[in-house]
Amino acid sequence: MELAEEGVPPVINLTELAEKEKEEFEEKVSELIIEFGAENLMACMQCGACASICPLARTGFEWYNKKLIKAILVGMREELLDDMTPWACVACNRCTEICPRNVTPFEVMLAMRRLMVEDFALPTLTIEGLRSLYEHGHAVYMTGREARKKVGLPEKPPTTDSDEKALQELKTILKNTKLAELGLIPME
Amino acid sequence: MTAEDKPRIGVYICHCGENIAGAVDVEEVRKFAEKLPDVVVARDYLFMCSDPGQEIIKEDIRKGLVNRVVVAACTPRTHEPIFRKACEDAGLNKYYFEMANIRDQCSWAHWHEKEKATEKAKLLVAAAVAKARLLEPLEDRYVELNKDVMVLGGGIAGIFAALDLANAGFKVYLVEKSPSIGGNMAKLDKTFPTNDCSACILTPLMVEVANHPNVELITYAEVESVDGTVGNFKVKVRKKQTYVDWDKCTGCGACLNVCPPKARVPDEYNEGLSTRGAIYIAFPQAVPKKAVIDPDACIRCGGRWFGEEPRKTKDGKPILAPCEKVCPTGACSRDEPRDPNGELIELNVGSIIVATGYRVMDKKHFKEYAPDSPNVITALQMERLISATGPTEGKLIVPSDIPKYLEWKKKIEKGKEAELEARKPHVITFVSCVGSRDERYHTYCSKVCCMYMLKQAMLLKEKYPDLEIYISFIDVRTPGKDFDEYYMRCRKLGIKIIKGKIGGVQRLPDERLLVKGYDAELGRPVELISDIVVLATAMEPNMDLKELARKLGISVGAEGFLKERHTKLYPVDTMTEGIFICGCAQGPKDIPDSVAQAKAAAASAMSLLAPGKMKVEPLISEVDQEKCIGCGICENLCPYGAITLVEVNGSRKSKINETLCKGCGVCAAACPSKAITLHGFTYEQVLAQIRTIAAKKVVEV
Numbered sequence: 001m002e003l004a005e006e007g008v009p010p011v012i013n014l015t016e017l018a019e020k021e022k023e024e025f026e027e028k029v030s031e032l033i034i035e036f037g038a039e040n041l042m043a044c045m046q047c048g049a050c051a052s053i054c055p056l057a058r059t060g061f062e063w064y065n066k067k068l069i070k071a072i073l074v075g076m077r078e079e080l081l082d083d084m085t086p087w088a089c090v091a092c093n094r095c096t097e098i099c100p101r102n103v104t105p106f107e108v109m110l111a112m113r114r115l116m117v118e119d120f121a122l123p124t125l126t127i128e129g130l131r132s133l134y135e136h137g138h139a140v141y142m143t144g145r146e147a148r149k150k151v152g153l154p155e156k157p158p159t160t161d162s163d164e165k166a167l168q169e170l171k172t173i174l175k176n177t178k179l180a181e182l183g184l185i186p187m188e
Numbered sequence: 189m190t191a192e193d194k195p196r197i198g199v200y201i202c203h204c205g206e207n208i209a210g211a212v213d214v215e216e217v218r219k220f221a222e223k224l225p226d227v228v229v230a231r232d233y234l235f236m237c238s239d240p241g242q243e244i245i246k247e248d249i250r251k252g253l254v255n256r257v258v259v260a261a262c263t264p265r266t267h268e269p270i271f272r273k274a275c276e277d278a279g280l281n282k283y284y285f286e287m288a289n290i291r292d293q294c295s296w297a298h299w300h301e302k303e304k305a306t307e308k309a310k311l312l313v314a315a316a317v318a319k320a321r322l323l324e325p326l327e328d329r330y331v332e333l334n335k336d337v338m339v340l341g342g343g344i345a346g347i348f349a350a351l352d353l354a355n356a357g358f359k360v361y362l363v364e365k366s367p368s369i370g371g372n373m374a375k376l377d378k379t380f381p382t383n384d385c386s387a388c389i390l391t392p393l394m395v396e397v398a399n400h401p402n403v404e405l406i407t408y409a410e411v412e413s414v415d416g417t418v419g420n421f422k423v424k425v426r427k428k429q430t431y432v433d434w435d436k437c438t439g440c441g442a443c444l445n446v447c448p449p450k451a452r453v454p455d456e457y458n459e460g461l462s463t464r465g466a467i468y469i470a471f472p473q474a475v476p477k478k479a480v481i482d483p484d485a486c487i488r489c490g491g492r493w494f495g496e497e498p499r500k501t502k503d504g505k506p507i508l509a510p511c512e513k514v515c516p517t518g519a520c521s522r523d524e525p526r527d528p529n530g531e532l533i534e535l536n537v538g539s540i541i542v543a544t545g546y547r548v549m550d551k552k553h554f555k556e557y558a559p560d561s562p563n564v565i566t567a568l569q570m571e572r573l574i575s576a577t578g579p580t581e582g583k584l585i586v587p588s589d590i591p592k593y594l595e596w597k598k599k600i601e602k603g604k605e606a607e608l609e610a611r612k613p614h615v616i617t618f619v620s621c622v623g624s625r626d627e628r629y630h631t632y633c634s635k636v637c638c639m640y641m642l643k644q645a646m647l648l649k650e651k652y653p654d655l656e657i658y659i660s661f662i663d664v665r666t667p668g669k670d671f672d673e674y675y676m677r678c679r680k681l682g683i684k685i686i687k688g689k690i691g692g693v694q695r696l697p698d699e700r701l702l703v704k705g706y707d708a709e710l711g712r713p714v715e716l717i718s719d720i721v722v723l724a725t726a727m728e729p730n731m732d733l734k735e736l737a738r739k740l741g742i743s744v745g746a747e748g749f750l751k752e753r754h755t756k757l758y759p760v761d762t763m764t765e766g767i768f769i770c771g772c773a774q775g776p777k778d779i780p781d782s783v784a785q786a787k788a789a790a791a792s793a794m795s796l797l798a799p800g801k802m803k804v805e806p807l808i809s810e811v812d813q814e815k816c817i818g819c820g821i822c823e824n825l826c827p828y829g830a831i832t833l834v835e836v837n838g839s840r841k842s843k844i845n846e847t848l849c850k851g852c853g854v855c856a857a858a859c860p861s862k863a864i865t866l867h868g869f870t871y872e873q874v875l876a877q878i879r880t881i882a883a884k885k886v887v888e889v
Contacts, residue, residue, distance in 0.1 A: 010712070011712065011713045011714065011715055012707070012710060012712050012713070012714040012715075013714075013715055013716070014658065014684070014686075014714050014715065014716035015615070015715075015716040015717045018615070018656050018716075030682070042679055042680040042681075042682065043676060043679065043680060044679070045664075045675075045676070045679065046685075046687065046709050066709070067709070067710065067711075070707075070709045070710055071710065073684060073685075074684055074707075074710075074714075101676075
């Protein structure tokens with residue numbers, strides 16, 4: 001561990017990972033990812049086509065699509081939950097288009113987010129985004145309402161935010177998702 | 189020389205499309221050729237080898253215009269036979285033909301120097317004309333061929349070669365070193381990529397070949413020496429001493445269990461995972477199913493050996509060995525003496541097919557993989573471990589507990605109650621490229637390991653889904669129909685791939701193994717604890733393959749497998765006419781490839797022997813025994829062993845075997861007394877060519 005702190009990557013103990021998957025958790029992380037939507041996960045042959053065009057891989061995130069899949073396959077659950085890479089995915093979906101085995105790496109990324117949410121392993125910004133989505137119908141919400149008024153625009157944009165009925169429908173939908181079950185944000 | 193015989197040479201220059209005409213001024217060469225001595229006509233054409241091109245030559249011959257033909261075109265390697273045939277068809281002796289290679293050796297080589305190319309073409313044509321003036325008519329000869337074939341090796345390749353030949357009506361001697369045919373394939377559990385049961389598809393073929401009326405099966409026998417040449421090989425085969433009368437042995441197996449524990453040795457069939465007695469039957473579905481006694485293992489029960497008087501009990505009864513006593517037919521009787529050297533038989537055959545297979549490398553070489561641990565096994569041992577005919581009847585336990593299993597089985601057989609305490613594996617790790625792609629052992633890829641590791645992993649995972657299986661790969665090599673799909677099936681089963689070769693295995697006190705690797709996909713070192721480590725050890729040539737090749741007069745490659753005449757075009761032929769190779773004796777390959785090659789070798793032998801006689805080109809050497817001084821230089825130089833020194837009227841003279849001579853000319857070049865003539869390339873002819881080129885004009889020799 002000391003060496004690891006100095007920047008040398010530690011040895012991956014495959015036995016420990018496999019035993020934890022069997023004994024500590026009810027399901028293997030790979031099985032969960034498949035359940036969460038990445039149905040073709042096991043077909044990955046690690047060709048690397050997805051990584052070659054992935055913005056995450058190019059900007060230095062450690063667990064970009066290809067490596068994420070491999071880590072899932074060997075059961076590196078804890079290390080992955082500690083890492084925020086999936087939240088940086090820009091959902092460009094190029095990986096899914098390029099994949100020769102129809103693995104849909106983007107779905108793996110999304111499934112990983114779902115797994116992380118279940119484990120509350122998500123950045124605070126994400127919680128802000130969710131709260132905003134619930135309250136205004138926008139995950140990313142502008143703050144400059146004064147500015148809108150100054151130039152003669154209505155305070156709220158002509159979207160769900162200004163449509164009380166639509167907003168109520170959205171809230172109903174969200175209350176019926178896993179989000180309500182997890183209790184990440186207050187839902188009155 | 190009569191006027192009729194005087195050379196009237198026709199020169200025919202080919203444009204070869206643009207291939208020659210693009211660099212050589214054909215018209216200039218034609219005009220030059222016209223003026224050469226004895227040339228009566230010089231023509232050119234776009235493609236001389238085409239039908240109309242050949243017709244030009246034939247027409248000139250038929251009209252009596254020409255009686256020698258020179259074609260200046262591409263290479264004689266591919267086109268000489270075509271033009272010779274054209275001459276013959278038009279009624280001219282085909283050896284009155286000479287070729288000048290103005291494409292490969294001129295236009296192609298000097299494409300950017302057109303003037304020089306044209307000059308060189310002229311010289312080459314002049315040289316060919318100079319030789320053509322001296323050509324002599326030669327006749328093809330024929331030798332009778334013995335139509336019987338010997339197949340060496342009774343594995344899947346040998347079996348198929350023998351069957352194809354036998355079905356076509358050829359008599360086949362199938363010679364196998366072991367007591368039973370079947371080879372390595374008989375040891376396999378299932379076969380990729382269809383997971384057919386190996387025994388189920390192999391055993392019927394073993395029976396079929398053994399019962400075929402055209403096949404004489406000679407097992408437990410090895411080649412002692414080979415004499416003769418294509419069509420007439422004389423092969424001495426030593427049938428090893430079986431110490432069991434095979435005429436009487438019914439393969440009942442009564443003797444197997446009475447052989448005492450002291451006489452037990454590692455069982456070859458189970459790759460040493462269990463033991464067999466000194467008297468044994470190779471394996472349950474052996475063909476022929478006959479027992480043999482291994483004289484090195486036999487402890488000579490009752491203090492008696494074959495042909496010796498038995499000791500007597502106090503009441504005068506003879507003390508017999510247990511096997512002798514239990515045998516219901518008297519096949520194991522030790523009354524008669526037996527020659528430890530077995531029996532030497534001589535067989536005459538026209539062709540030989542070598543299908544002697546391979547062996548897998550032993551784990552002992554690989555100190556980095558804890559070879560002393562019983563739970564580190566080779567992949568072939570894994571085949572035995574999962575096979576229903578294996579040491580545990582297919583029950584999956586760690587190999588270190590096989591002795592426990594055998595003890596338990598003994599108790600159960602005796603009707604006692606017992607609990608099997610053998611440990612079941614939870615983790616199995618496969619290590620790829622062990623001894624293959626490794627400068628320390630073999631540089632080649634053994635070709636089948638990726639697929640058989642996947643196969644074993646798949647079989648295990650399908651049967652025991654809770655098993656953790658890791659396969660390490662440098663890279664996965666699955667070229668072939670349905671092979672990559674097979675690999676994907678494994679991936680989908682959840683077999684874990686470590687991308688990188690395992691570098692070390694450490695034996696733990698509890699007989700588990702610590703495996704150390706590096707995964708290139710994660711970019712990190714990995715380690716795990718495994719119950720069994722399976723080494724995909726290399727396929728390598730059999731120990732005695734080199735010696736066999738020497739006896740047969742064929743060569744082995746640097747890696748030790750038999751060498752084919754040409755990798756692409758003559759893959760089952762050897763440099764020795766009449767000897768063909770197939771299967772893993774030629775190089776690592778899987779079952780489909782071995783079978784395909786075996787059938788190719790059989791077809792090659794058939795097309796050689798079917799006519800019953802073989803044409804021998806007259807372009808071979810001949811000794812003028814008047815001039816020969818018997819120095820023997822030629823005998824040592826001949827690469828084909830075609831030359832022997834014989835006694836003629838009291839002095840040593842060189843003699844050339846016409847069927848062996850390949851016409852290489854080494855002897856003629858070396859002969860100090862010019863006693864040897866290589867027909868078609870006589871001293872005068874070659875000298876005329878050389879001097880013509882040197883003098884830049886046709887010269888008289």
